[in-house]
Amino acid sequence: MLHTVNKSPFEKNSLETCLRLIEDNSTLLLIEDAVYGALKNTNIEEKILNAQTNIKLYVLGPDLKARGLDKNSLITNIEIIDYKGFVKLVAENEKIQNWL
Amino acid sequence: MLFGILVNEGPYQHQASDSAYLFAQAAIEEGHTIFRVFFYHDGVNNGTRLATPPQDDRHIPNRWSELAEKHNIDLVLCVAAAQRRGMVDPDEMKRNKKDADNIASKFRISGLGQLIEAGVQTDRLITFGD
Numbered sequence: 001m002l003h004t005v006n007k008s009p010f011e012k013n014s015l016e017t018c019l020r021l022i023e024d025n026s027t028l029l030l031i032e033d034a035v036y037g038a039l040k041n042t043n044i045e046e047k048i049l050n051a052q053t054n055i056k057l058y059v060l061g062p063d064l065k066a067r068g069l070d071k072n073s074l075i076t077n078i079e080i081i082d083y084k085g086f087v088k089l090v091a092e093n094e095k096i097q098n099w100l
Numbered sequence: 101m102l103f104g105i106l107v108n109e110g111p112y113q114h115q116a117s118d119s120a121y122l123f124a125q126a127a128i129e130e131g132h133t134i135f136r137v138f139f140y141h142d143g144v145n146n147g148t149r150l151a152t153p154p155q156d157d158r159h160i161p162n163r164w165s166e167l168a169e170k171h172n173i174d175l176v177l178c179v180a181a182a183q184r185r186g187m188v189d190p191d192e193m194k195r196n197k198k199d200a201d202n203i204a205s206k207f208r209i210s211g212l213g214q215l216i217e218a219g220v221q222t223d224r225l226i227t228f229g230d
Contacts, residue, residue, distance in 0.1 A: 083126035098227040
């Protein structure tokens with residue numbers, strides 16, 4: 001199952017709620033302001049690191065770039081994908097939950 | 101694969117409409133088909149042909165119209181959301197006795213059943229909103 005989150009974890013708790021409820025072996029894609037959740041040295045980093053043992057994490061590259069960020073700012077093992085990669089994740093996962 | 105897209109936010113206010121458009125474009129480039137884009141809540145504002153953004157900015161309504169024209173995508177505005185926000189097509193203009201319509205090319209106004217149908221008929225339904 002694919003989950004997308006589009007809000008910064010420093011603005012809303014949708015990313016934290018998603019991390020609490022997401023099932024093992026699921027996929028989580030951070031888009032729009034949620035890309036801030038992928039930054040290292042934040043107070044949500046530990047939750048992300050814990051989640052990474054059970055789920056696969058992606059971040060949308062164009063949204064990262066639009067905010068002046070790149071892979072050097074990110075927690076390790078978060079894969080950066082483009083819109084084609086986004087489409088691929090949607091096609092691969094039969095169910096999608098868009099957290100808004 | 102057949103995709104349906106739900107857009108819940110208006111243009112220029114939130115990223116949802118841009119994300120949805122870029123997703124739709126990438127899906128088409130990857131060989132998928134967009135069955136329908138359903139615009140709900142403030143999303144109906146994507147369908148006004150009266151928008152005149154600055155020339156160096158993207159024209160969000162025209163961009164949807166052009167994509168729909170080229171790839172035969174059904175662009176549907178929710179009728180209840182449209183009525184509240186003054187989005188009017190020629191039929192609604194007559195029905196509600198308005199003096200003008202403002203719907204952009206390739207958009208149409210219909211009911212929530214079209215969203216349900218998009219969920220049933222497609223392989224994936226993806227939502228962009230706030």
